[in-house]
Amino acid sequence: MNDKFLKPYSPQDTEANIYTRWQESGFFNPDKLPTRHQKPFTIVMPPPNANGNLHVGHALAIALEDIMIRYKRMQGFKTLWVPGADHAGFETQIVYEKKLEKEGRSRFKMDPQDLYKEILAFTLENKGNMEAQVRALGASCDWSREKFTLDPDVVAETHRTFKKMYDDGLVYRGSRIVNWCSKHATSLSDVETESKEKVDPFYYFKYGPFTISTARPETKFGDKYVVMHPDDKRYAEYKHGQQLTAEWINGPITATIIKDEAIDMEFGTGVMTITPWHDAVDFGIAERHKLDREQVIDMRGKLLPIAGEFAGLKIAEARPKIVEKLKAKGLLVKVDEKYVHNVPVCYKCETAIEPQILPQWFVKMQPLAEKAIKSVEAGEVVFQPDNYRKIFLYWMNNTLDWNISRQIVWGIPIPAKICDACGFAAPDLEGTLTTCPTCKSATALRADTDTFDTWFSSGQWPLLSLGYNSSKDGSARGDCKSFYPTDIMETGSDLIFKWIPRMVIFGLYLTGKAPFHTVYLHGLVNDAQGKKMSKSKGNVVNPTDLIVKYGTDALRIGLIVGNTPGTNLALSEDKIRGYKNFANKLWNISRFVLESTSGAGGTTAFAYDPTFTAWSEADKALVAERDTLVAEITKEMDENKFYLVAEKLYHYIWHRFADIILEDSKAILGSAAPNAVPTVAPSADKTSRAQFLLHTHRTILKAMHPFIPFVTEEIWSLLPKTAGEQTLLMVEKWPTA
RNA sequence: GCGCCCUUAGCUCAGUUGGUAGAGCAGCUCAUUUACACUGAGAAGGUCGGGGGUUCGAGUCCCUCAGGGCGCACCA
Numbered sequence: 169m170n171d172k173f174l175k176p177y178s179p180q181d182t183e184a185n186i187y188t189r190w191q192e193s194g195f196f197n198p199d200k201l202p203t204r205h206q207k208p209f210t211i212v213m214p215p216p217n218a219n220g221n222l223h224v225g226h227a228l229a230i231a232l233e234d235i236m237i238r239y240k241r242m243q244g245f246k247t248l249w250v251p252g253a254d255h256a257g258f259e260t261q262i263v264y265e266k267k268l269e270k271e272g273r274s275r276f277k278m279d280p281q282d283l284y285k286e287i288l289a290f291t292l293e294n295k296g297n298m299e300a301q302v303r304a305l306g307a308s309c310d311w312s313r314e315k316f317t318l319d320p321d322v323v324a325e326t327h328r329t330f331k332k333m334y335d336d337g338l339v340y341r342g343s344r345i346v347n348w349c350s351k352h353a354t355s356l357s358d359v360e361t362e363s364k365e366k367v368d369p370f371y372y373f374k375y376g377p378f379t380i381s382t383a384r385p386e387t388k389f390g391d392k393y394v395v396m397h398p399d400d401k402r403y404a405e406y407k408h409g410q411q412l413t414a415e416w417i418n419g420p421i422t423a424t425i426i427k428d429e430a431i432d433m434e435f436g437t438g439v440m441t442i443t444p445w446h447d448a449v450d451f452g453i454a455e456r457h458k459l460d461r462e463q464v465i466d467m468r469g470k471l472l473p474i475a476g477e478f479a480g481l482k483i484a485e486a487r488p489k490i491v492e493k494l495k496a497k498g499l500l501v502k503v504d505e506k507y508v509h510n511v512p513v514c515y516k517c518e519t520a521i522e523p524q525i526l527p528q529w530f531v532k533m534q535p536l537a538e539k540a541i542k543s544v545e546a547g548e549v550v551f552q553p554d555n556y557r558k559i560f561l562y563w564m565n566n567t568l569d570w571n572i573s574r575q576i577v578w579g580i581p582i583p584a585k586i587c588d589a590c591g592f593a594a595p596d597l598e599g600t601l602t603t604c605p606t607c608k609s610a611t612a613l614r615a616d617t618d619t620f621d622t623w624f625s626s627g628q629w630p631l632l633s634l635g636y637n638s639s640k641d642g643s644a645r646g647d648c649k650s651f652y653p654t655d656i657m658e659t660g661s662d663l664i665f666k667w668i669p670r671m672v673i674f675g676l677y678l679t680g681k682a683p684f685h686t687v688y689l690h691g692l693v694n695d696a697q698g699k700k701m702s703k704s705k706g707n708v709v710n711p712t713d714l715i716v717k718y719g720t721d722a723l724r725i726g727l728i729v730g731n732t733p734g735t736n737l738a739l740s741e742d743k744i745r746g747y748k749n750f751a752n753k754l755w756n757i758s759r760f761v762l763e764s765t766s767g768a769g770g771t772t773a774f775a776y777d778p779t780f781t782a783w784s785e786a787d788k789a790l791v792a793e794r795d796t797l798v799a800e801i802t803k804e805m806d807e808n809k810f811y812l813v814a815e816k817l818y819h820y821i822w823h824r825f826a827d828i829i830l831e832d833s834k835a836i837l838g839s840a841a842p843n844a845v846p847t848v849a850p851s852a853d854k855t856s857r858a859q860f861l862l863h864t865h866r867t868i869l870k871a872m873h874p875f876i877p878f879v880t881e882e883i884w885s886l887l888p889k890t891a892g893e894q895t896l897l898m899v900e901k902w903p904t905a
Numbered sequence: 906g907c908g909c910c911c912u913u914a915g916c917u918c919a920g921u922u923g924g925u926a927g928a929g930c931a932g933c934u935c936a937u938u939u940a941c942a943c944u945g946a947g948a949a950g951g952u953c954g955g956g957g958g959u960u961c962g963a964g965u966c967c968c969u970c971a972g973g974g975c976g977c978a979c980c981a
Contacts, residue, residue, distance in 0.1 A: 176943065363978080370981095382981060395981090435980040442981080449979035510978080555909065559976075562908075566977085665976085698917075698974095729929075730918050735910080736974090738917050742930055749943040760940035804921095811919075815928065827945075834940095 169762040170886040177755035179719025179748075183878045187303055190881075195899055196310045198248045198651075201241070202899060209245035210654040211237060212630050213309060214663070215252030215317060216302070218295035219260040224693045224701070224739065225660060227711040228731070230305040231724040232690060232810065233658050237308055238874035239805050242902040248651050249309040250633045251302065253295045255318045257579035257622035258360070262352065262516050264290055264578070276353070280577045280617070287578045301712065306720050306877050308898065313647065315633040317625060318580070322632045326625045327583045328639060329678065331595040338532050338677075339572075341586075341593040345444075345451040346571050348524040349514040350469040354575040355528060356514065357621055358568060359666050361521050363510040370507030371491060372437070374499045376414030376423055381436040383507060384443075385494070386486045389417055389474050390462040391441035395453060398427040400438050417494060418476040428453050446523050465522060526573075527593075528618075529582060533567035536673045540564050543682050549672060552688045552808055553734040556664050563665055572621045579619030588612045627670030630654050630683035638678065654684045656808075661689040661734055688808055689734050693727070696740035714744055721876035722748040728875060729814045750818060751879045754872070757826050758883045761865045764837050765858045774858035776866070776890050784856040790829060794820075794864055795905035801871060802902070814875050821868055829864075833857050867903045 194200035198208065211233050216226055233249060241247040264287045265275055275283050295316065302309070315322065333339040346355040372381045378394060394414075396403045408427040413420055423441075430453055431438065444454035444461035454461050466472055471486055473479045478486045494500050512521040541564045543549055544557060551557040573582065585596040587604040589612030594601075596615075603610040625632065630653075635646025653675070659667065668687055675683035694700055695707040702708065714723045726744040731737045765774040783791055797820055801813045836857045866887075873880040877898065884897035894900050 173940085176941080380981085384981085430979075430981095432980045440981045447979075447981075449981070452979070509980085553910095559909070562977080662976095696917075732919080735918090740917070740930075743917080745943085746930065749941095752943045753941065756941035756943090758940090763940065807921090809921090812921095815919075819928075826941085830940075831945090 169759065169766055172886060173755070173759040173762065177752045177879055177882075179721060179751065179878060180716070182882050183304070183306070183720055186878050186881050187306065189885075190308060190896070190898060191311070193896055193898075195241070195896065196249075196308050197312055198246045198310065201246060204244050205241070205246040207245050208248065208651050209237070209240040210248045210250070210634075210651040211656050211658065212250045212633050212654050213252055213307075214657075214659045214667075215254035215315070215626075215629070215633075216298050217256035217259055218253040218291045218298050218316075219256055219263045220294060220298075222298060222301040222305075222711060224709050224711045224714075224727075225690075226301075227305055227723060228690055228693050228727045228737070229658060229660070230302060230307050231727050232688070233656075234305070234307050234309075234724075234877070235728070235810055235874040236656060236658065236808070238877060238898065239902065241308070241898065242870065242873065242900060244901070248313070248647070249307070250647075251299075251307065251309040251311060251314045252629070252633055253298060253314070253316045254622075254626065255291055255316070255578065257619065258352075258354070258356075258574060258576060259516070259622075260287060260291060261576045261578040265352075275577075284577045304712070304715055304720060306724065308877070313633075317622075317629075317632075321635065321637070322625065323580050325632055325636060325638065326580050326620065326628065327595075327597050329628060329674070330583065330620075330624075331597055332638065333531065333677075334595050338536065339529060340532065341527060341529050341584075342569075343525055343527045344530065344569070344571070345448050345523050346526050346528055347512065347521045348467065348526070349517065349519055350467065350522055351517050351519040352514065352576070353467060355524075355526060355571055355573060356521070357571055357623070359623075360515050361512040362515045362518075364513045364518065365508060366511050367506050367508050370504040371494075372501040372503070373494055374501055375416070375439075375441060376412050378439045379437045379501050380439055380441050382440075383509060384446075384487075385490045386471065386475075386478075386483050387443040387446045387464050388441065388490075389464055389471075389476070389478075390445075391416075391443055392421055392423050393426050393442050393454075393459055394423050394439060395426045395428050395431055395442055396439050397429060397431040397433045400431070400433050402438065415497065415499065417490060424459075426453065426457055426459070428456065445525050448523055451523070451525070461525060463525070465524075467524065469522060527586075527591075528571050528573035529584070531570040531572055531624075533570055536677055537564040537567045537669075539676045540669060540672045543672065543676055548682045548685065550686055552686065553732070556661065556687070556689055556734065559664055560669060563669060570621075572624045573616075573618040574621055575618055577619065579622060580625055582616045582618050582620055584616040585613055586616050588614065623666060623670050626667060628674045628678070630657070630671055630675060631678060636678070648679075652679065652683070653681045656686045656688055657684040658688040658690070661691055664689060686808075690731070691734055691736040693737050693739050696738055696742075698736065698738040709739060709741075714741070718744045718748040719751060719878070721751050721878050724877075725750070725814055725818075725875050728810050729818070731811050733808070747876075750822065751876060753822055753826060754868070754876075754879060755883065757821070757830065757868075758865065758886070760830055761861045762887075764833065765862055774855065774862065775888070776862040777859060778863075778890060778892070780859040780863070782852065782856060783860070784853045786853075787856045787860045790860055790864075793824075794867060798867065798871070798903050799905040802905075805874075810875070813871075817868070817871055817875070821872070825864060825868065830861075833861060869897060870900055870903045873897050873900075 216222060237247050237249045268275060347361050348355055368383045370381060370383050371385055372379050406425045408425060410425040412423055414423050430449060442450035442453055444450045445463045446465060464472055464474055469483055471478050471481050541561060544560060583595055583597050584593060585601045586593045589609045590607035592604050592606040604613045634648045634652050636648045671683050675681060722744050725747045801816055804812045837854055869880045869884055881897045
């Protein structure tokens with residue numbers, strides 16, 4: 169028996185060495201696996217943001233994906249787990265802007281190219297840091313295939329997709345209302361906004377013969393359309409298109425009556441004026457009736473000249489002054505001081521979103537969403553847990569065209585030319601357009617300075633990370649040839665909107681195949697009381713700290729047990745400490761098994777015999793019990809019920825194998841070795857029990873390996889091997905009953 | 906407003922097609938030069954949120970109420 173067993177198991181002295189051994193074996197790379205590994209099994213890692221440290225949610229994701237991969241690898245699949253790093257466009261730019269702010273700098277005063285270079289350096293530094301943390305978690309991913317979301321081939325392929333979609337009529341440039349964050353000075357997609365409850369005064373004003381109401385008087389300068397429901401009997405005397413004069417903020421205005429069903433007759437007075445430039449509903453009404461639209465607020469949140477004496481003021485300052493003026497003119501009817509409503513805010517800075525009409529690139533969603541719905545309804549993609557299927561379908565049935573232009577530098581540039589003279593806009597991948605094809609102007613034609621929404625490229629990630637290349641249609645397409653479609657997409661449940669639908673859409677659009685057959689969604693990792701971790705509450709748990717204290721194995725299994733897909737997990741340090749004890753228990757079990765089956769002076773009394781079947785009566789029952797367990801957990805592994813498997817194995821190993829079977833074995837096997845220098849043959853009962861311990865010990869190590877890879881691999885390395893056994897446990901066969 | 910999820914032992918959670926309630930942690934009582942104190946043995950602890958229904962039988966299926974969480978929403 170190896171002397172290492174004389175000391176307690178030390179994860180700190182073991183894990184890094186084991187990881188090196190795995191990496192040097194080459195087995196993370198599917199092409200280097202032994203020949204029994206033929207059928208591909210693929211997971212693409214959701215690339216962690218390369219802008220900071222991993223949090224404990226990442227640790228859960230890595231643990232889950234690694235369990236899936238290690239299990240399948242042991243079963244003989246040709247496993248590929250593609251690691252990645254995300255430049256995370258908008259998110260990283262915000263992290264960097266905060267850093268600039270602390271240094272008293274601002275991106276608005278910087279040359280965009282310098283800013284890009286600085287963020288790139290920052291990201292590359294964090295990328296290395298992030299990768300080291302992924303390794304520390306034991307991830308058996310193929311680093312030789314690692315992809316960064318700004319790698320040149322990723323950028324080139326994203327550009328080609330943009331062009332293809334434009335050619336197919338699925339991408340267009342349009343002046344539509346978008347979500348504008350005036351702090352970050354960029355537009356945002358609908359999933360990048362949140363709604364927040366606000367209490368504001370709600371004003372009622374006289375507008376010609378009507379009383380209208382609003383929470384935003386500062387947008388009302390240009391309002392010249394009065395809208396009411398066509399069925400509203402109160403206003404039946406007014407006809408659609410009829411004109412009338414109304415006294416308004418800066419003098420009389422000619423107003424036009426519009427009848428539209430978007431109006432809620434129950435709300436307010438049932439009459440409103442519209443501001444199409446700064447309100448999505450109003451924009452919709454204006455679109456339907458082809459009405460004029462005028463900008464009132466500029467891109468930094470200040471009033472434009474249309475506001476007359478109020479021009480140049482910020483919204484917050486202007487609002488009370490405008491109300492004051494209307495009151496003085498006798499147009500203020502009443503004010504509800506406490507009007508509760510939800511306003512959209514930027515999901516990062518909580519600045520109120522100012523809708524603006526901007527020329528941007530949009531993806532036409534409906535035809536793409538229809539394909540995704542069909543695919544999911546046909547069962548080509550299944551969700552774990554199943555209720556996310558409903559959420560997915562609801563989302564796909566209610567799509568709006570997707571704005572993919574961002575006014576930030578950190579991202580993939582949009583390869584397009586825009587003509588400021590005639591409005592021409594089209595992709596120009598090679599940069600060959602120098603004069604506008606429509607109006608022939610050379611001076612008005614410029615390159616688009618915007619970048620893509622990160623999700624435009626991330627949505628293609630299963631393809632991009634596998635080297636998909638649409639320009640070589642029909643020929644070799646990198647790893648996509650053998651590994652696409654992938655098998656499982658494991659990610660956080662919050663990405664059910666932001667990411668999953670886009671991957672399904674792009675996969676179907678570009679290849680006709682959904683990018684994965686299973687979506688496994690994990691929940692949030694909360695603190696021990698089930699409260700969300702946040703910096704302000706001070707309850708954030710850093711995975712690296714836990715690894716240092718308890719070892720990666722303890723952290724991994726602590727994150728898995730009691731964690732069902734889709735539901736949040738309460739993580740307590742006690743739990744992880746308990747699993748550190750478990751790793752040590754396994755260590756001592758190994759020591760006992762080796763000691764009690766080996767002879768004195770290093771001779772082996774009982775060598776592991778894989779073909780042994782002459783079980784004693786007592787051991788037959790134990791073999792049957794173990795085989796039942798193996799059959800159960802194999803089924804549960806196939807169903808991705810890792811929480812059940814981990815718990816069952818834990819219970820069997822500790823409370824059956826160690827507490828009962830090992831204790832009983834002491835009496836059967838005698839004090840230590842049966843006979844160092846055998847004078848009589850060991851009894852049949854002794855042989856049977858010794859073989860049972862040796863067999864079951866190996867079964868336990870193999871079955872636990874996906875969950876606690878380090879300690880099981882370390883123990884495996886200390887076992888005397890029999891012919892046919894692999895040097896590394898990671899490529900041993902998964903046990904069979 | 907619409908939708909989804911949750912409510913089971915002190916705490917955190919399991920409980921597969923309906924068939925006599927489970928685990929981990931904490932707590933309690935003992936034991937202890939043991940493979941292992943990173944330990945063992947034992948006991949205790951729940952009318953499964955309330956009410957109603959279906960059924961021979963409901964933690965599980967249906968209805969309803971209450972509490973908690975989350976998501977979506979263009980009532981100006």
